[in-house]
Amino acid sequence: METKNLKDWKNELNICIRCAYCFEGCPIFKITGWETDSARGKIILAYGILTGDLEPSQYIADKMFQCTYCRDCSERCSANVSVVDVLAAARADLVNAGYASDIHKGMAKNVKETGNIFGDKEITAPVQQGEIPVFIGCQYLARPNQTKMYIRILEKLGVKPLIKAEACCGYPLYALGFRDELEEHKKKFLETFPEEEIIALCPTCAAFLHEGYGKKAKHITQAILEHLPEKNLGLKATYHDPCDLSRVMGITEEPREILKKLGIEIVEMPRNRKTSHCCGGGGGILMSDVNLSDDIAILRIKQAIETGAPLLITPCPTCEQVLKKAAATVREKSEGNITVKNLSDVVWKALRS
Ligand code: SF4
Numbered sequence: 414m415e416t417k418n419l420k421d422w423k424n425e426l427n428i429c430i431r432c433a434y435c436f437e438g439c440p441i442f443k444i445t446g447w448e449t450d451s452a453r454g455k456i457i458l459a460y461g462i463l464t465g466d467l468e469p470s471q472y473i474a475d476k477m478f479q480c481t482y483c484r485d486c487s488e489r490c491s492a493n494v495s496v497v498d499v500l501a502a503a504r505a506d507l508v509n510a511g512y513a514s515d516i517h518k519g520m521a522k523n524v525k526e527t528g529n530i531f532g533d534k535e536i537t538a539p540v541q542q543g544e545i546p547v548f549i550g551c552q553y554l555a556r557p558n559q560t561k562m563y564i565r566i567l568e569k570l571g572v573k574p575l576i577k578a579e580a581c582c583g584y585p586l587y588a589l590g591f592r593d594e595l596e597e598h599k600k601k602f603l604e605t606f607p608e609e610e611i612i613a614l615c616p617t618c619a620a621f622l623h624e625g626y627g628k629k630a631k632h633i634t635q636a637i638l639e640h641l642p643e644k645n646l647g648l649k650a651t652y653h654d655p656c657d658l659s660r661v662m663g664i665t666e667e668p669r670e671i672l673k674k675l676g677i678e679i680v681e682m683p684r685n686r687k688t689s690h691c692c693g694g695g696g697g698i699l700m701s702d703v704n705l706s707d708d709i710a711i712l713r714i715k716q717a718i719e720t721g722a723p724l725l726i727t728p729c730p731t732c733e734q735v736l737k738k739a740a741a742t743v744r745e746k747s748e749g750n751i752t753v754k755n756l757s758d759v760v761w762k763a764l765r766s
């Protein structure tokens with residue numbers, strides 16, 4: 414995750430050969446059908462801003478912020494364009510030009526004032542002494558029961574988690590273009606977490622600790638798999654790969670190994686691992702365009718229902734949240750039924766007995 418400005422990506426903008434392979438899996442393009450919503454369209458808009466042929470405008474800002482940062486485009490791109498890095502740079506330039514939305518500005522203020530994206534002063538980490546630093550992240554901190562479950566899982570597996578009074582990793586500031594705020598925040602973050610090796614509960618935090626700070630961040634699924642004994646839950650489920658875990662960190666097999674060790678039969682969706690379909694919750698659209706996010710999540714949950722599995726499991730709190738909502742919508746319309754669970758639920762179910 415590069416923190417450059419658009420001018421530093423000039424070569425990258427030129428290597429896009431306009432092949433349109435990126436249309437195929439883009440969740441935004443799939444819903445809206447407009448070329449300007451695909452990676453190619455956004456790259457062309459970014460090039461226009463760079464050359465001065467296009468003036469920054471609300472229209473361009475709306476397009477640039479309509480991206481889940483799922484990186485499906487980069488995975489398919491024939492020219493290896495770092496689309497998300499280019500879009501993040503374009504967003505940063507647009508924020509500097511005064512095109513940050515009020516909702517995104519509010520989030521940046523929340524991180525600065527409360528240390529979490531929700532602006533909730535009541536959200537605190539369950540500080541405890543231990544040996545391995547564990548970073549919980551805003552999304553899990555706002556779900557104290559799940560956080561507790563993951564901590565108990567680690568303890569049951571013989572890992573001693575060190576929990577500190579943490580603040581957001583800073584990824585939302587990066588994703589939404591608040592570069593000055595990010596640099597300031599990173600200094601504070603590193604005062605709390607100077608360690609090289611950290612276990613992160615959330616896939617996006619793990620990816621940002623790795624790419625944004627150069628740390629040897631492990632995702633909790635890797636730590637669990639190292640110590641997990643075999644169990645037999647006798648369940649059948651499909652697994653949803655969070656984009657930051659599969660496409661950014663390359664972690665696709667560890668969660669599946671966990672499920673197999675627990676005696677869960679996995680029924681794969683056709684789009685899995687590095688070609689997994691985005692859940693619709695990333696890149697800030699959950700805050701700024703919830704209807705678009707909902708539509709994408711419904712596409713994904715229908716793919717899960719088509720497998721015939723009664724259960725969808727994912728280790729990402731954001732994927733879990735949006736897919737649960739989509740499952741409820743689809744159920745209400747009698748268009749199918751599936752239960753969505755966090756990976757922690759099934760691991761804990763197996764270990765607590
Ligand atoms: S990162 Fe995902 S949502 Fe954004 S342009 Fe690429 S495929 Fe589309």
Ligand code: SF4
Nearest residue numbers: 429430432433435490
């Ligand atoms: S796949 Fe890559 S090279 Fe092809 S149009 Fe999309 S961004 Fe450009």
